[in-house]
Amino acid sequence: MPSARRSLSTSVGDFFAIDDDWERPTAPISRRDWVVGVGLSLVAVLLLELGRSVTEIQAGGQPHWVQWAATVSGAMLMVWRRQHPILVGCLAAAHMFIVGVTMPMIMGQLALQAVYFVAIYAAVAYARHRRSALLVVAGITVFMLLWVGWQLALGGGIAEITEDARADGADGWFSPTVGAVATMLAINLVYFVGAILVGQIAWRGARQRARLEDQASTITAQAEDLKRRAVVDERLRIARELHDVVGHHVAVIGIQAGAARRVLDKRPAEAAKALGQIEESSRDAVSQMRSLLGTLRDIEATAELDGLTDDAAATSRSPEPTLADLADLVAERDAAGMHTAYHVVENRQGAHTSVAPSIGLTLYRIAQEALANITRHSTATTTDVFTRVIDANGSGQAYAEIEVLDNGRPRSGTSGSGLGQLGMRERAASHKGTVDIGPRPMGGYRVRVRIPLGENDV
Known part of the structure; x- marks a missing residue:
């Protein structure tokens, strides 16, 4: 019987692991994080000044130091992107909105656009709780798309685009208004949704690596446990061997000694034969005991091999x-x-x-x-x-x-x-x-x- 088709909501929930309780470990802020933040700040300021050298940048009349501060403050958010991903994502969204309203050309700089993308990516990839992370980034995405629509509808953006299109003689399939709105929404949708998808893929990869590491640790622990059990089993086997060897030979010696005592005066030859058998049995017992004790001393070294087997242990003993x-x-x-x-x-x-x-x-x-x-x-x-x-x-x-x-x-x-x-x-x-x-x-x-x-x- 064919299996029932999964609903879209179930598939989306499975991809984003809504109910997964695994938490990605949080690494402390390292020198690399500071290098990323400071380096990106310098690159962002450099790109801003390079752009200013080519064209006029409209920044709402703000002085250069305010523009630099806006650029550096956004870039420095990258220092805490792994330790506080949700907070950094929210701050980056607020930064994008404030700078976009007051200095839109500064917000549109390549360096800050990369910062906003990485901030949303990090909010998904490094967040400890999936449900809260996805709710936050989804809210940011919806807010930003509404803001773009508001700018187009009420900010005079459509009128400017229409005038520019008519001046340039545009003759596409669609009207300038439809083309402008669809293009802006598509670019922003790909931008924000792409950051979320890439972040989720990174999170799933980290979870898979963590599970593989846990499995490797479990296998290693089980292997060590098997080695210890093999050592214990071998010691128990040797203890049984020693008990049997000693018990057998002592019993034989006792019988021979009793026989020799009874015939010592009357039949010295038989007594001598019994004593000879006692001597032989005692030597055999001592030889076997030395072999077993030698194995017991070497058992720790033998256990370091890949699996302790009877064949490996037998190399240090006489034939059984x-x-x-x-x-x-x-x-x-x-x-x-x-x-x-x-x-x-x-x-x-x-x-x-x-x-x-x-x-x-x-x-x-x-x-x-x-x-x-x-x-x-x-x-x-x-x-x-x-x-x-x-x-x-x-x-x-x-x-x-x-x-x-x-x-x-x-x-x-x-x-x-x-x-x-x-x-x-x-x-x-x-x-x-x-x-x-x-x-x-x-x-x-x-x-x-x-x-x-x-x-x-x-």
Whole structure:
């Protein structure tokens, strides 16, 4: 259905932005404003004297200094045209009327005509309130046009024009009276309306520039906020990594130390093997902690880049573990004395090695934290770790899942802070995953996390 045609009044109101509440900022009076005022005054006096040198200027019998004062007073209004545009517009209109009545040839000088034009332009372009500005300049325009008509009708202007036309033998389409009146009204209408239109165009341009500057400032602020959020997110990620690394290795060290203590006197060889594993686990923990802390120190420098990404941050760290490394983690725990079995369920051979590194790291850390929690807080003797990866094959949603099951009960006096499980949930939430953590109906405890896979995650 075609849209309704807009009325003329609506179109005019939209062009002049009658209801726009934007206010053009007011700049203080600068040296440039004084240069414009003084320079224009000198030019106006110079043009007046140049004109006097060519022809006689009728100024109502006023002396030269009065003519100069009238010229300079009009030109100096330009100093305040941007700070007080409405006032300057009204003063310029009054100046035009008074000088036009007393010294019409002075008012008609090129410099003063330029001053009046700029004053009306400035009243529209720099005024803070659109409605009041347009009412003032419209009133000035109507008053000036009525004044011109009055001069033509009652001031003897038409009679003089008619006599001059007959003396010159004018033979145009129209009578001298019609030609004179139409020409004078057209010139003045173009003069005043042109100043208003040019001023409004300048105001709209200033408003557009201000909006673009505001948008640029908003974009810059949002970019800075995103950088700060990226830094915070990276720090939280490192905190989770540190928690998982320390928790895992401390749990392994505790198991090995307990085993070494029990067999130290009877089976020294097994005790030495356990101590060796403690040494290896502690070195691995220290190495990973140094890598994470190094990244934490460099994070501010990294954040100065155009967007902090995991790939950029990874340049300062050792390779992160993936799902393919989960078998080694389970084997390490099994060697430490906890009977731990690892199971891989996938719809095609090697699917778990093709999971995106970020998702693989998330599932690896969740399994690591779950195993550490079993060591610290459970009486379990056996643990099963399942990795399930189902690629997109048209039969259902693709996903990667980690599940850790044990046969124990909560150990008394070992309640944790809850940060470990909170970290699991946060890791899963970052990939829109689902989490199932809690005791099983048949005994034992379950940690299961499933993360959906998209086209870029495999």
